[in-house]
Amino acid sequence: MRIGTLGAARITPTALVKPARSIPGVDVVAVAARDRSRAERFAAKHRIPVVHRSYEALISDPSIDAIYNPLPNALHAAWTLRAIDAGKHVLCEKPFTSNADEATSVAEAARRSGLVVMEAFHYRYHPLMERALEIVHTELGEVRHVETWMCFPLPRFSDIRYSLELGGGALMDAGCYAVHCLRTLGPGEPSVVSAAALLRSPGVDRAMAADLRFPTGATGRINASMWSGGHLLKIAARVEGEYGTLHITNFAAPQYFHRLTTTVDGVRRRERVPGEATYTYQLRAFRTAVHDGTTPLTPPEDAIANMSVIDAIYQKAGLPLRGEL
Template sequence: MEKLRLGVLGTSGHYELRVATPLKSSLLVEPYAIASRNKEKAKTYAKKWDFSEVYGSYEELLADPKVDFVYLPLPNHLHLQYIKKAADAGKPILCEKPLGLNAKEAVEAAEYCKKKGVPLMEAFMYRFHPQWQRAAELVKCGEIGTVIATSGLFSYDLKDGGNIRNIAAAGGGAILDIGCYTVSSARLLMGAEPERVVGTFVWDPVFKTDILGSAILDFGNGRSSTFTLGTQLYPYQRVTALGAGGSLSIKIPFNMFGDVPGEITVINGVGERIVETEIIDQYLLEFDGFAESIINKTEVPTPVCDAIANMAVLDALFASAKSGKWESVAKY
């Protein structure tokens, strides 16, 4: 079967670090076109990562009829703009998280793509990893009983003011960059949407972005999720779910390596065990999963309504940080 030709908007460091190598193993996706506003930079990138076509603007790439779908790893504040442009060009879109700067933008993007008949998916790669598939199965079958609480920790150390993650106007900051993961995983394990949230955040005096934060998501009936984030801390990540009959903990929940097994620690009345999952790259699974939905004309693996619901929680957390109170999560 002929592979789908991928167009990438921007010479992304994320694509280079985490996506380019796994895609070499794909039977469904072929890196085809790369675009940058600096064409010389794009040429160097194309030579390194085997793109056959190079464009000096994103619009030129979108006009190429041979591009079957696009990957959009641009800064957060550009997501909505280029989702619309890609949809106008009839290109299915795999967009990096978060889908927009707020739920309103996520809804606008979803409705625009629906009107144009173009598939759109938020790129939450962790959902494709076997360790998360297995964790969801363990919860569903009642291995740890009803999940009462989850906790998450996610941090890294980045003090470079020129990095897009530290630029407020571009949608930088901990909540949009990594808080989206802790919220998404909590919603997945709880199997529900939080009713209200409260959060407290520390803002960098120079960058004006949130660099440290903690939050509580209230799912009702005493069920809650907590998490702490940091962008100027020692790098660490962990997610734990506590159920009425046990617990499970994922050792590396988000930036999982592609060359070692996933590890879930499961504890219940029978005992404690380490569940190891398949050695496979989550980015390969994500891109192949999206490509397969295009080929088979089926729904995308992660529906856009999930992206909107996740963004609604992030909006409520920003509102809580401003008000200092519990804030309700809007329904869309």
Template sequence: MSSFVRRNYRALSPQIVPKSSKSQPIKFGILGAANIAPNALIIPAKSHPEVVVHAVAARDLKKAKTFAKKHGIPKVYGGNTSYQQLLDDPEVEVVYNPLPNGLHFEWTMKALYAGKHVLCEKPLANTAEEGRLMFDLAEKKGLVLLEAFHYRFHPSIQRVKAILDSGELGKIKSIDAQMSLPAGPVKDDNIRFKYDLGGGAVMDVGCYTIDCIRYLTSSNPTSVVSATPVPLKSANIQETKVDRAINATLALPNDIMATLEGDLAMPWRFLPFKSIKLWVEVKCEGGDVTLMNFVLPTFWHSIKVSTKAGSTTKTRTEKVYKFADAHIESGAGDSKTLDLGQDWWLTYRYQLEAFVDKVKGRTPQTWITREDSIANMEAIEMVYEKAGIGSRPKSTYEPLAL
């Protein structure tokens, strides 16, 4: 219990470290005063010696100023032209884009045109084709573009993949990924339910489960066997193209079957912990492995491994909060320690470490490639097609010729 309290306190209130004198810190700008920005960037930046959160832009100037004052951000842009003003700031080197899904394409493209590296929230865009154009521009300009699937940078999910890849459990037979949140926090008028902004459960919690399935199996779905959406319905709203929840079955190579569930407003149950689902379970010929809380493992997680030998089943539980615990080398060069990370690092902190390494020309511990991000968007579109409600609408933004 003491380690749990200490780890979680340090994760949310990290000690501010001095900025590096050997390597020029990178200045980040945030598009929008988004609720996710503190955990995703501002808090991790406090413990990173090479990161400074330099500016924030919001359409509402008052909101931007309040946000900046609360988080100690020195430069503020507000009003209808605020996003472009931030992009025009010569001191901003990296843009963090946590805008609604439907705005990812437009403002990531504009940031890349402005010569900025981009850390873009997931899902990358509304369509796979938009994702291709984003990466095409980033590559032409020699800039770093990363889709922020933060959980992939944590050693816990990498430990599960290492177990599967080792052959200890034999061939994968099936995988089930669940990410469902209780009703209440996400109201019916939330941007997550706005069709024109790329809303829907598949685009939100579903993009995590699809990505996790693909990552752990090292494969992409060959078909969607079934996809059943739960439409958003309330006294005020009935949007048939917006899914509040999704249940889907995917066929993968090598006869692997995958199931996923995602829900942004799961009905409450008698036991509160039953109202949240955050796990992935993989069944293999020689045993099973389950990771509880694969999305935010720093707060608490559990890796349960069951191996079969004849009629005997042996079970062990692992906790992996830093790479030294997982016996996975960081892979990062340039005199960086192989025991990368601390047990209190958030998934976002591990992600920031990798992103800065990439921008600085170093080798990140792990990375999410162009091909990986586009394949995930293709899978999302496959699920929506099978569900009968179609992909999210293409952006009306017309990019300049490459």
């Protein structure tokens, strides 16, 4: 599978270039950026053989099988649709689109095309999450509450992640993980009860908290921040069930450090799940889906559900949906 990358984003070496070197049959063969000199420097540094003059030229390259889309959030839908129109499979960074309507449009295009379009929630492909789900489903009994945290400091306020026009905000950047993890661990698709934001600038949240409810009556809460909001740095998930609790430390990047702590009937157990980097599992899953026609864990339909929750949180917080300025 020959992959071309749109832009020279900071995440690309970690999410694509390095994993590709360890996966047989996956090659990063081309890059394009709006600044050609930047693309050339990126290509030279990461040994990418082809630099295209534009995103359009890269997508039109008949030798490329798939596109990696790490562009700013507001550009995800448009360029993923163009890649689909050109017959390319797409691995699109999260959040999948600016809002649920855009996600629905991309999902419909993907379905018509028969191509693999996958949202890059890399953590979902690590064995840690499979082990966590096993514990939830076999040890905790009926789930009563799920809470997730994706909080980290990003005081560089000129960063595009604080740009309303580019689809920024703490909920979009950090919170998309918190929402997705809550949905993964919870009993069904949640509805949003209430939400409150701390703002960096008009319409742009630097922190967001939201309370949710699952169809079973179980409750949920997400906590997301890029600056303060009560948790400067916390990446975790907690599931409370009728028989006990599960706490996951660092579900997002377990290759660096993580811990599962299970307490059932008063007995505490701690464990770790060995494995490769989350991005390696993700890229391997993308390759398998393309080669075998299997459905990945994070298909467009899942992205619609995730963006629907994000939209509802923004609405409850009294903030505009991204992409609807």
